[in-house]
Amino acid sequence: MEDKKSSSQSNDGEIKTMKLYTHVERIKTELSSRGILEGDSIDPIALSEIDSMHYMGNNAIRDAIDVMELDCSSKVLDVGSGFGGPARILSVLSKCSTVALEIQPDIHELADELTKRCQLSHLVTHSMGNILDCELENLGDGPGSFDGIVSFLVFLHIPDKKGLLEVCSKMLKSGGSIFVEDFYCVSPFSDAEIDSLQRDVFCQGLPTREEYIAHTEAAGFCNVQFIEKTTEWKRYVTERLDNFKATKERFISVHGEPTYEGLLHFYSAVAGLFVGGNLGGVCLIAKKK
Secondary structure (H helix, E strand, C coil): CCCCCCCCCCCHHHHCCCHHHCCCCHHHHHHHHCCCCCCCCCCHHHHHHHHCCCCCHHHHHHHHHHHHCCCCCCEEEEECCCCCHHHHHHHHHHCCEEEEEECCHHHHHHHHHHHHHCCCCCCEEEEECCCCCCCHHHCCCCCCCEEEEEEECCHHHCCCHHHHHHHHHHHEEEEEEEEEEEEEECCCCCHHHHHHHHHHCCCCCCCCHHHHHHHHHHCCEEEEEEEECHHHHHHHHHHHHHHHHHCHHHHHHHHCHHHHHHHHHHHHHHHHHHHHCCEEEEEEEEEEC
16 A cells, blocks of 8 residues: 655665665676676676566566567666666667666666676666656656656655656657556555565555556556566566575675675565565556557
8 A cells, every 4th residue: 555655766875775786796796707807898688687686587678678669769768777787678679779767876887887888878878866856858858758668676666656657657758658567565564564665675655556557547648557467476586586595605605695695685575575465566558648
């Protein structure tokens, strides 16, 4: 259920309670362990095995390309672009132009560097800011200029879904699409789950299915599809946790124990939330009227 707490993303320091967003040096460390040294060119497809923080790998990106019918003429905004993996793969596979918007300075800076090393700066532009209070005119060609907006497991950090979806609508051309993978509230969370969501996932005020659809329609979208992902993602996060534990020795030898313990904490928390049955996953697709 929604609450009335902070209406926007909080600052970089607060979001770092989510261990997935700490120890960002792990990307370069992993590249080095694979023989890709500082300054070397990088294959973006190979990099996506390391830098993606969403679920189901590049299959999720291919789904977005297919749904939004992206091609070399398309302009896309990625809200909460992280290390830039999804933005790069979108542009590699479809040849679209992508603006990658990220709020965390350290992750934004690394993402920009990785894009340059992938030789994709002609297709992917990195911008740092909060979608709810940044200068929208500075994103691409400004409001009304994007054919599509994507976001992969980032809207969950922003309690003000109404305001967020209104901004997304403002940035799209008429007939433009959104493709959002996100969490939602299946049934009321326990107090322990609320604490874990806020501390471990930096997430509060998740909407129900009905609330999410209502906000989307109120923001000027039609043809809303609320595609259920809970079962698929529950399996994914539990298998991710098991696989991570199985590679403990190798991971610690490369990255060190603090990085391992941080990710283990995060993966365990997310798996526990999905197993609890009150957290749901959704792929939300809609068109601007």
